[in-house]
Amino acid sequence: xxxxxxxxxxxxxxxxxxxxxxxxxxxxxxxxxxxxxxxxxxxxxxxxxxxxxxxxxxxxxxxxxxxxxxxxxxxxxxxxxxxxxxxxxxxxxxxxxxxxxxxxxxxxxxxxx
Amino acid sequence: xxxxxxxxxxxxxxxxxxxxxxxxxxxxxxxxxxxxxxxxxxxxxxxxxxxxxxxxxxxxxxxxxxxxxxxxxxxxxxxxxxxxxxxxxxxxxxxxxxxxxxxxxxxxxx
Numbered sequence: 001x002x003x004x005x006x007x008x009x010x011x012x013x014x015x016x017x018x019x020x021x022x023x024x025x026x027x028x029x030x031x032x033x034x035x036x037x038x039x040x041x042x043x044x045x046x047x048x049x050x051x052x053x054x055x056x057x058x059x060x061x062x063x064x065x066x067x068x069x070x071x072x073x074x075x076x077x078x079x080x081x082x083x084x085x086x087x088x089x090x091x092x093x094x095x096x097x098x099x100x101x102x103x104x105x106x107x108x109x110x111x112x113x
Numbered sequence: 114x115x116x117x118x119x120x121x122x123x124x125x126x127x128x129x130x131x132x133x134x135x136x137x138x139x140x141x142x143x144x145x146x147x148x149x150x151x152x153x154x155x156x157x158x159x160x161x162x163x164x165x166x167x168x169x170x171x172x173x174x175x176x177x178x179x180x181x182x183x184x185x186x187x188x189x190x191x192x193x194x195x196x197x198x199x200x201x202x203x204x205x206x207x208x209x210x211x212x213x214x215x216x217x218x219x220x221x222x223x
Contacts (some may be wrong), residue, residue, distance in 0.1 A: 042117070043157075043213040054208065059192065090156055092131070100145045100205035104156040 003027065006091050006105035014113050015081060018019060021108045023091030025076040029103070031096050032074040035108070036067060037088040050096055081112045114142040115202050119214035121157050132189040132194030134178060140181070145205035146178055146185045151216065152198045176192055192221045 004025045012025055025032060029070040034046040042099050048056035049068040063085075088109050092102040116139040119156035126132045134148075145164050163176040163185065164168045168223040186205075189196055199216040206212075 032133070039216065040121070041142050045210050048210055087132045100211060101147065101159050101162060102157075102203075102211060 002095055004091055004103055004105035006089075006108050008108060009079045009106060010111075012089075012111045012113065013078070013081065015083075016023075016080075018077070018079040020078065021076040021089055021091075021110075023105055024071055025074075025091075025093040025103070027093055027095075027103060029093035029095050030071050031094045032068060032071070033092040033094075034076050035090040035104075037090055043066075043090070047076075074080065081110075083084065083112050086110055086112045087105060114170065115204070115206065116163060117202055117210070117212050117214035118219045119200075119202050121215055122218040123220050124217055125222055126192050128192060128194060128221055130192050132192045132196065132221070133186060134187040134189075134200050134202075134217050135190065136177045137184045138188065138202075138212075140204065140206050140212075141180075142179075143178045143183075143204045143206045145207075146176070147203040147205070147211065148174075148176060148185075148187045149200045149201040149213075150210045151201060157201055189219075192219075194221045194223050197221045204218055 031050045036044045046060045047066040055077040088107045090107045091105040118137045131176040148161040150160045151157040161176040163178045169176045173190045177186045199218045201216045202214040
């Protein structure tokens with residue numbers, strides 16, 4: 001496998017469910033990111049992990065909980081979400097000290113009923 | 114608050130024409146600039162990066178940077194229907210993650 005892979009690609013959940021999004025990168029990068037993309041809004045940075053440590057939490061509600069067990073894997077745990085959390089969640093990776101390019105996964109389309 | 118501004122469009126151009134996409138940014142210390150293309154239902158993919166003032170050409174794409182005026186643009190020559198997508202401008206200030214604009218939707222009409 002190459003690049004950045006995300007699972008599941010589509011997820012429908014109720015407001016009381018608990019689910020997780022998974023991201024895996026095969027690029028040897030040492031930084032990973034979660035972004036939220038909603039219609040007519042810029043990409044919103046949620047979390048940044050650098051060398052497996054969280055370095056940024058962009059005022060994200062606690063119903064979103066990230067986990068980075070190693071430099072290749074990133075999870076986003078979801079619980080008691082709201083309908084306005086419905087969006088495309090994108091994982092990305094980059095190399096610290098590199099030129100700043102981000103490499104994105106295909107995204108997980110989340111619908112909260 | 115660091116901001117990146119783009120006209121949301123849609124920008125419609127006929128096939129074969131030049132498409133011009135513009136982006137302005139607020140942080141004067143920004144160092145690196147990127148253009149991402151995002152097809153409908155897909156994730157963004159990097160198509161151009163530029164780091165110094167002037168033009169950078171790659172095939173039909175030319176990125177232009179003017180740090181004094183704080184703008185970066187993307188020109189697409191000989192536009193094709195396959196270029197129809199949303200183009201995201203992203204700016205890197207060196208010590209923070211990339212800041213993205215809302216994107217400009219381009220439609221190339223055959």
